[in-house]
Amino acid sequence: MKRKDKRKPGDLRSVEIKAGVIEQADGSAMVKMGRTIAVAAVYGPREMHPRRMRKSERAFLKTTYRMAPFSTTDRCRPGRSRRSQEISMVTREALEPAIFLEEFPKTGIYLFIEIIQADAGTRTAGINAASVALADAGIPMRDLVASVAAGKIGKDYFLDLEYKEEEETAADVPVAYMPRTKEITLLQMDGDLSVKDMKGVLQTAIKGCEIMYEKQKQALRERWGPNAADVKKELKTKTAKPPSGTLRGTPSGAQASTKTEKKR
Amino acid sequence: MKRKDKRKPGDLRSVEIKAGVIEQADGSAMVKMGRTIAVAAVYGPREMHPRRMRKSERAFLKTTYRMAPFSTTDRCRPGRSRRSQEISMVTREALEPAIFLEEFPKTGIYLFIEIIQADAGTRTAGINAASVALADAGIPMRDLVASVAAGKIGKDYFLDLEYKEEEETAADVPVAYMPRTKEITLLQMDGDLSVKDMKGVLQTAIKGCEIMYEKQKQALRERWGPNAADVKKELKTKTAKPPSGTLRGTPSGAQASTKTEKKR
């Protein structure tokens, strides 16, 4: 079956990822998936407020997902909605497994995700941006978290649905995944699928996460790798953050696995 | 004059009281007065938040009265209304005189009252439930507080008005009363009564409180008395709370009067 934008069922929409887009933040990233645009910024680890949310044995990942009023077809009113409250929570839970939170007891890591344009898949775009922003901030991570949704239209499993496809699909299944440990950190589903199809869609989404993962790593290399043009420019104007933490997050980094073994 | 439900003017509606209905709470009770259903739970004494509400010389009885959205004819929106705010306050003031608050300086006793079904007399049902819940929690009390409303229809003083009677009565007079000390802790009135009638209605309400009082004591005996089936069952599964405080609240308890004398 053909898709309206001529993608194959297993294709992602066009993806663009850029790390380090917000000067004020400790780490940041912008992710475009088709027309959907998400920006994420990380501040911290720093003192956790309010005090009662402080965890004695680990950092708290304070996560806020929001949509710009002009990001949607109908203007969406600023302020917290029940939808954004839930997405903030599942986004936090999607990322926590990847972070060595125990290295920063009592602190808060503040993660803000803003949707600049919404065209399906905003929570997955937000998680992808957040994951890169956390790495960009030098927060030590077990792995990057990659996120893509999948669905079923007709008899095919379709990856990374766009807005018009969301209306036709038998189900919408956003998944977040850590490719190195092969673990699922986000799984939601709305729709109507047999168990067999459900497994097929899940398998499709996981494959999409693996593709996304490569693009996230590429963006971090462009920002912090030996040939990163930006870094050189940055170094002149401000004290560069050591990207050590980021390296731990990449699967090639031996440091990352050692860390993981030690901590687990 | 006959009442729609065939009660005599001085009759209460059918009353059902059950102590210890909420496992998580330190004390709890359910009260049905006709179709009106109130549930009360007590947590504490425990640390008082926010700090600025802490009283150096006594416990603070933080009282919250609320209605379930489905409790009323028209759905009532969750959240605080001016009515519920006022009832929370007068309920607190109706109960404070009965509690040895001075035994727990700086702490908070948290009292929550939920109206599950509203059919007139919700504040009196709430106070009755709260009083039993406080005793169930082992909070030391001078007496139980009993509460019933009265009114005047035609020439008669009617006790414990139901919803349809509330529309016909010349006045609605909710009263809370401590039978042992013969003191009035709640008195409100809306309507139009001569001073003579006002006295008659007040006298009627007080008699109603005395009847209610016996039913409250009965409920506590069923929960904590020597033959309480529930208690035995409870003892197996969790550490039973010593019901000593409760006993002080019953008029038969010598301990209660001693306490009162010492403290006053």
Next chain:
Amino acid sequence: MKRKDKRKPGDLRSVEIKAGVIEQADGSAMVKMGRTIAVAAVYGPREMHPRRMRKSERAFLKTTYRMAPFSTTDRCRPGRSRRSQEISMVTREALEPAIFLEEFPKTGIYLFIEIIQADAGTRTAGINAASVALADAGIPMRDLVASVAAGKIGKDYFLDLEYKEEEETAADVPVAYMPRTKEITLLQMDGDLSVKDMKGVLQTAIKGCEIMYEKQKQALRERWGPNAADVKKELKTKTAKPPSGTLRGTPSGAQASTKTEKKR
């Protein structure tokens, strides 16, 4: 050009100022400018809440401007509006330059302005009342702040616009001014003026402030001067506050200038 109420272009509306109108406050004043009525009260310096707004090197002037619901043509709903929030801020900034805030580090000076009747010029009336209230509270000040708006109707620069004039003026320019140091502490403008006219209107407003200033000083003399009837009456019933701080604020006070030199 004649004005509807027969004032000359450079005339203020009828002005009435009274200091010490609220017994509970540390300082207070009522100002009438035509039909506009503002009341201001000052509490403090006292402990600053919340703590995070405390300034280590000076007092914080917490300023709240509000309108009574019945003060306007259409009832204005109680609670903060964006307009009142902005006016609270510019009012604070209009007054801060006049106060020796550095004498009271870490404290809060609480200033409340209530508009009882709104008929144009409420922010200027509020600043005038606040300034007198601060002096009445004995807060040490470099100078009183006087405030008047000006505009342009036809070819004339008009002082202290009333409600109906506000609809005709080419611009509304509220100004606050410290006459002794000749400094401008508030300047806003809405309208459409050439630079030349803008200068003319500003000059007009400054002249108005100088007139207002004399009336403010007069009100303080009536309250605290040697012939103040009120003070004598006050002294009998409560411990009078030493009006020393106030004196510093008057241009005749040598103490004020010394202070200024030392502090700057």
Next chain:
Amino acid sequence: MIIQNQHVLNMASKGQRIDNRGQDEYREIDIERNPVEKAEGSAKVTLGKTIVIAGIKMGIGKPFSDRPDEGVLMVNAEFSPIASPNFEIGPPGDDAVELARVVDRGIRESHAIDLRKLCIEKDEKVWMVNVDIHIINHSGNLIDASAMASIAALWEVRLPELKGNEINYDKKTSKRLPMTAKPVPVTFVKMEGNLFMDPGLEEEEVMEARLTVTTRDNGNIVSLQKGGAKPFTQDEIENAFALAEKKTKELRKLLN
């Protein structure tokens, strides 16, 4: 502070008050009519040092569905922070809500306004009467001062002109509200077992219990409200009824 409180109580135990008033004596009361011209009606009550302004704004709205042919009365009280170091900015606290509701019930239960006459079009359009109570200085007994200011303001109302669905607030007509009664509150506090009318601020701080008795013109009681953390005996309450009946005649004269 504590010494002051003890002093108030010591005097109270002998039936005396720190300002030498009798137990059933009010502080000086002054009622100024229409201090706020922009309101459809207003009144400023000065009760000793306590100052309260009540302002009435009329509006047009839909009736409540269970009273399709009646105007709507809304009473709102704000404890403005200008009036006391203890008042805070924010949504009305317990005391402000109680104050508004007690004033509201006095007006409503005495049928002081004939709300049926405020219906413009059944089910669709009725007058809304907004009573806003503004506390300027809090020196005790806000309930009595606010209730008197509100009823005085209501009697002063001149309705604005109505043009279709819009109110022309700039044109006041000579029409008044359909007023029928002047409910008057009398507030007592109990200190050391004695009852005192019109409590001052220092008395409210130490009072054991509070009772407001609101009566209408014929002496009937239309509203009661007990406050405070201690109880009353039945005798004390019946005694208050009798004392209120007398005092209310005196206070009602101020409203004429």
Next chain:
Amino acid sequence: MIIQNQHVLNMASKGQRIDNRGQDEYREIDIERNPVEKAEGSAKVTLGKTIVIAGIKMGIGKPFSDRPDEGVLMVNAEFSPIASPNFEIGPPGDDAVELARVVDRGIRESHAIDLRKLCIEKDEKVWMVNVDIHIINHSGNLIDASAMASIAALWEVRLPELKGNEINYDKKTSKRLPMTAKPVPVTFVKMEGNLFMDPGLEEEEVMEARLTVTTRDNGNIVSLQKGGAKPFTQDEIENAFALAEKKTKELRKLLN
């Protein structure tokens, strides 16, 4: 507390539970129909010590502009502070919002209510179905208890009489909601790598991850929700699908 937590985990690592249940065993479930007569439909679910009441109130309103011919379903959950020392007063917290949204999606995605039949007048007037979930005691697994209470309550609804734009709540008709399905949730937690159904409160406190699988009558999955700060493997999730498929048949019987 920490010793208790460790104990739960030690048993879990051996596939055991502190109340001796099997990994796929629910606590005792009781469903009481219509405990609240004022609601159009209601149900009280007792799941072990957990107690939840769901009440349905019908209303009339405008349809959403993108669904002009469909009734409106709204699910709301409140974690009333009577139910747990950890619940606070205020707007719904993350857990309450997630609970409401998971219940909502189960009902919506299974098309349990045929919303098109709730249209009264296209673009203008449709029935609103308010599902309010009230937690009375929180002893674990609120999702399953709430979803079952909600669907049971919906099946009990008797529509009130409609008169023009007004609902006469005092007259219930014999008409029911156009119900078509009974979606049933099965919630698992993962502890020490093992899966357990129907977590108790002590288990929720130490669980690594949570998964709710909601199926409709034919066994199809209509909603999934993962929770918790740790991941699942693909195998674990597929295993959960299989276990849920079995258990759901048993639970669905309780709703008949």
Next chain:
Amino acid sequence: MIIQNQHVLNMASKGQRIDNRGQDEYREIDIERNPVEKAEGSAKVTLGKTIVIAGIKMGIGKPFSDRPDEGVLMVNAEFSPIASPNFEIGPPGDDAVELARVVDRGIRESHAIDLRKLCIEKDEKVWMVNVDIHIINHSGNLIDASAMASIAALWEVRLPELKGNEINYDKKTSKRLPMTAKPVPVTFVKMEGNLFMDPGLEEEEVMEARLTVTTRDNGNIVSLQKGGAKPFTQDEIENAFALAEKKTKELRKLLN
């Protein structure tokens, strides 16, 4: 921090700036048109490191009763916490409210939009113009960046198709807003008695006073806003008028 602040002030006292700009020199300005296709119009302004997006969403609504034949302009600014470690979640703070109101006044007072042409049906139906300002990175001078982004976005608007009372957002027409002017703000700060245009974040932290002068195409002033805790002299203000008049011509070119 304090050393940094002192350094900024030391340079300012000599008329110098830490990034070597002249007193009347802006940082590099880039305006990207329509970065957000879902908005009816949008613009992203990069001013040095400061990044602001303004998006316009059109709606349909009732006019204000005192302007029955005019469309409605609403400007809203959010200091999103992504943009600065000092921004917090919650209702707009003082700075955000001031920002929105200053931008609003510039547009309104210059009559940049002919609101009368946005009336669809008098008294009943007009276009609503929602300007939402979103701060992406805060590196100083949000007012100028936001005002320029807003006016650029307004000039880009393509109205969506109107079908009765509903807007079909998926179909944009070729119709534009009735734009008439390009108001341009110039913001100064005073440090050590000298005036500097386009303050950076480090300069805003130590500035004594701030003045924004907004002019329309013919050079007339349409809006002024003073900020900051210190005063200006009359000379300083008149000097700012003259400097703004010059600079505004340069800035206006960027909007063409």
